Amino acid sequence: MDLRRIILARYAGVLALVLIFSVAIVGRIVYIQFSASDKWDGKLQTLENQTEEIQGNRGNICSTNGRVLASSVPFYEIRFDLAAPGVREVFNKEVDALAGELTKVFADKTKWQFKNDLQKAYQNGARYYLVHRRKINYDELQRVKAFPIFNRGKYKGGFIAEQEYVRFTPHGKLAFRTIGLMNKGAYGGVHGSIGISGIEEQYEGYLRGGEGLMLRQNLSGRWVNISAVEPENGKDVITTIDVYLQDVVDNALKKQLFKSNAEYGTAILMEVETGKVRAIANLGLQDGEYNEIYNYAIGHEGCTEPGSTFKLMSMMVALDEARIDTSDLIDVEDGKWKVYDRTIYDSEYGYANYGGKMTVKQIFEHSSNVGVAKIIEQCYGDRESEYIDRLYNVGFNRKLGVGLKGEAMPYLKYPTDKNWWGTSLAYISHGYELKLSPLHVLTFYNAVANDGKMVKPMFVEAIQQNGVREQEFKTEVIKKSICSDETVGKLQALLKGVVTNGTARNLQSKQYDFAGKTGTAKVADREKGYLHRKYRASFVGYFPAEKPKYSCIVVIAEPKGAYYGGSVAGPVFREIADCVYTTDLSLDIAKKNKEINTHKVPHLLNGLVNETKVICEELEIEMNQSNSEADWVRTTESERSVELKPQMLVQQKMPNVVGMGATDAMYLIEKAGMRSKLKGVGKVKKQFPDPGASYRKGQLVYLDLS
Numbered sequence: 001m002d003l004r005r006i007i008l009a010r011y012a013g014v015l016a017l018v019l020i021f022s023v024a025i026v027g028r029i030v031y032i033q034f035s036a037s038d039k040w041d042g043k044l045q046t047l048e049n050q051t052e053e054i055q056g057n058r059g060n061i062c063s064t065n066g067r068v069l070a071s072s073v074p075f076y077e078i079r080f081d082l083a084a085p086g087v088r089e090v091f092n093k094e095v096d097a098l099a100g101e102l103t104k105v106f107a108d109k110t111k112w113q114f115k116n117d118l119q120k121a122y123q124n125g126a127r128y129y130l131v132h133r134r135k136i137n138y139d140e141l142q143r144v145k146a147f148p149i150f151n152r153g154k155y156k157g158g159f160i161a162e163q164e165y166v167r168f169t170p171h172g173k174l175a176f177r178t179i180g181l182m183n184k185g186a187y188g189g190v191h192g193s194i195g196i197s198g199i200e201e202q203y204e205g206y207l208r209g210g211e212g213l214m215l216r217q218n219l220s221g222r223w224v225n226i227s228a229v230e231p232e233n234g235k236d237v238i239t240t241i242d243v244y245l246q247d248v249v250d251n252a253l254k255k256q257l258f259k260s261n262a263e264y265g266t267a268i269l270m271e272v273e274t275g276k277v278r279a280i281a282n283l284g285l286q287d288g289e290y291n292e293i294y295n296y297a298i299g300h301e302g303c304t305e306p307g308s309t310f311k312l313m314s315m316m317v318a319l320d321e322a323r324i325d326t327s328d329l330i331d332v333e334d335g336k337w338k339v340y341d342r343t344i345y346d347s348e349y350g351y352a353n354y355g356g357k358m359t360v361k362q363i364f365e366h367s368s369n370v371g372v373a374k375i376i377e378q379c380y381g382d383r384e385s386e387y388i389d390r391l392y393n394v395g396f397n398r399k400l401g402v403g404l405k406g407e408a409m410p411y412l413k414y415p416t417d418k419n420w421w422g423t424s425l426a427y428i429s430h431g432y433e434l435k436l437s438p439l440h441v442l443t444f445y446n447a448v449a450n451d452g453k454m455v456k457p458m459f460v461e462a463i464q465q466n467g468v469r470e471q472e473f474k475t476e477v478i479k480k481s482i483c484s485d486e487t488v489g490k491l492q493a494l495l496k497g498v499v500t501n502g503t504a505r506n507l508q509s510k511q512y513d514f515a516g517k518t519g520t521a522k523v524a525d526r527e528k529g530y531l532h533r534k535y536r537a538s539f540v541g542y543f544p545a546e547k548p549k550y551s552c553i554v555v556i557a558e559p560k561g562a563y564y565g566g567s568v569a570g571p572v573f574r575e576i577a578d579c580v581y582t583t584d585l586s587l588d589i590a591k592k593n594k595e596i597n598t599h600k601v602p603h604l605l606n607g608l609v610n611e612t613k614v615i616c617e618e619l620e621i622e623m624n625q626s627n628s629e630a631d632w633v634r635t636t637e638s639e640r641s642v643e644l645k646p647q648m649l650v651q652q653k654m655p656n657v658v659g660m661g662a663t664d665a666m667y668l669i670e671k672a673g674m675r676s677k678l679k680g681v682g683k684v685k686k687q688f689p690d691p692g693a694s695y696r697k698g699q700l701v702y703l704d705l706s
Helices: 002-035 037-049 085-105 111-123 138-145 150-157 198-202 204-208 243-260 307-320 360-365 369-380 384-394 424-429 438-449 485-500 570-583 609-618 662-671
Strands: 051-055 068-080 159-168 211-219 222-229 236-239 264-271 277-286 289-291 329-331 336-339 342-345 357-359 460-465 468-472 477-479 515-525 529-543 550-557 622-625 632-637 641-647 675-679 684-688 700-705
Touching: 068 138, 085 111, 085 138, 085 150, 138 150, 138 159, 150 159, 198 204, 243 264, 243 277, 243 289, 243 550, 243 570, 264 438, 264 570, 307 360, 307 369, 307 384, 307 424, 307 438, 307 485, 307 515, 307 529, 329 369, 336 369, 342 369, 342 424, 357 360, 360 369, 360 485, 369 384, 369 424, 384 424, 438 485, 438 515, 438 529, 438 550, 485 515, 485 529, 515 570, 529 570, 550 570, 662 675, 662 684, 662 700
Parallel strands: 622 641, 675 700
Antiparallel strands: 051 211, 068 159, 211 222, 236 460, 264 277, 264 550, 277 289, 329 357, 336 342, 460 468, 515 529, 529 550, 632 641, 684 700
């Protein structure tokens, strides 16, 4: 029993100690919470004031082959601690030299202005003096670090460089509106801004990365920043954009806009099977130049009445329900037909030998408004809702959902709506009284090229971190089939007929076949109605015609002079297709049953002699070379061989780069100490200054490519 009492006593003692300790802790908590709250609140406030959230480096936006389209580039704000002890030792002796060096970087201020401002700041004991409002790049920073006083470093020389990341687009304005814009916001500050449109906004969560924590500590009277929690850098977004194809589309569109003096234009190039958008250009007129000022391809301003390109949708509905066939005859009269109190005209109205009975195929090829309106009125005049329901079923009453901010909602009214008129069915049938974006129209034509399968357009294909793809995005199917296989075949035949026999026959190529549809829509004003001689010209189609790989749409708004789709938008489509064929080796450009060029020797660009020889050997081309030790040659082809003529480079004389590829031309010019600016794609067809002219170091040389 004595042992038991001893154990219980010890156990009671332990419990008492635990109880006393617990009461002490609770008491301390109560004391801190109520009696010493002011003291600890002050300490917390001090800690909060001395800490700051920092953002990781923003991820890059890249092309499909990894070339950077948008990146965060570091820039530096230069400040000066003029009260640092080391500065006081040398300031009066070296300030004059420092001011002189600063003018070499910041040329808008003289040496005496810099010296005067620095002396005033020194007298005032400025500890965070802003040397100049302009931020400098990394190369300039290395120069400034070596300046007098600054070369003593941060503590002895008072040199302070505050880093800030600025979003930079290496390829200028290419696809600028699709890449997106940035602005100061919730995450703005040291690491720049947040995305507010395009891919920058849609993928902000990936690009931005995670926050870290920076602690400001006072060490011996100087505040320094210490990283407490490292931030997480953003991920790279890999787009579907191909930089070369983007440049082709942009240049082809811009050239036609200048030629037509149009208000704006948009062009989209998309892969048929995957829906990957390889190029997208949106150019609007601004101060006499065409720039990416709005995304007309998907936005509200570009969501307009499509005009004749919508006739394919009407044909699909009527053909798929077997209400007509392509061989049926319709009387288009003389190209003029009155529907209630309105009159529909054909573009060929008044032409000799035009009119009378035409097959459905001919009606489509000639883009007859009267013919299409009569077909739809004949098939659906007493069942209007069936026609609209069929169009709704394909998706013309809802967004595509591509994810980019500002995507327009299409408009296609219903027979029960208050603004449905007796003439609405006839006018909708050929592309009026509805609104579709160019991307929406292209998506439908792409489905026809894709044997009926409609896929969602893609702008981003992967998310990447440190060069490794962490997430791949797959093609999303919107609709497995927009109509029957038989109907798809008929629609494809109609589109081929437009190019071979119809409104786009002037666009045919001897090397390859393509299919498409022209469109010419009147421009409407909300108050004034349809405006006189104001049109939107368009062309949409795909190539090659037999095994389509790419689909493309071109829309040009309010061209001056010629305004038909076949003469304004069509040539842009053709130029884009031509350029794609020259680069995509998977496309066979030899048409069946067509005469093939028998010239055996291909054209070779001027360039390095060794590379030219390798090409000739690989292609088994006979070479004739003059005896010379020149590194560069100019080429001349004959029927069976190529002659290599030496190209000598003369000191202080402008090299001749005409006939060279862009890479070789830029190399020679930059090797001579000059800079180059390129326009177009292909080989150099013209240079300025001319070959043989004198030049100076750093001079800009303009190269026109074709």
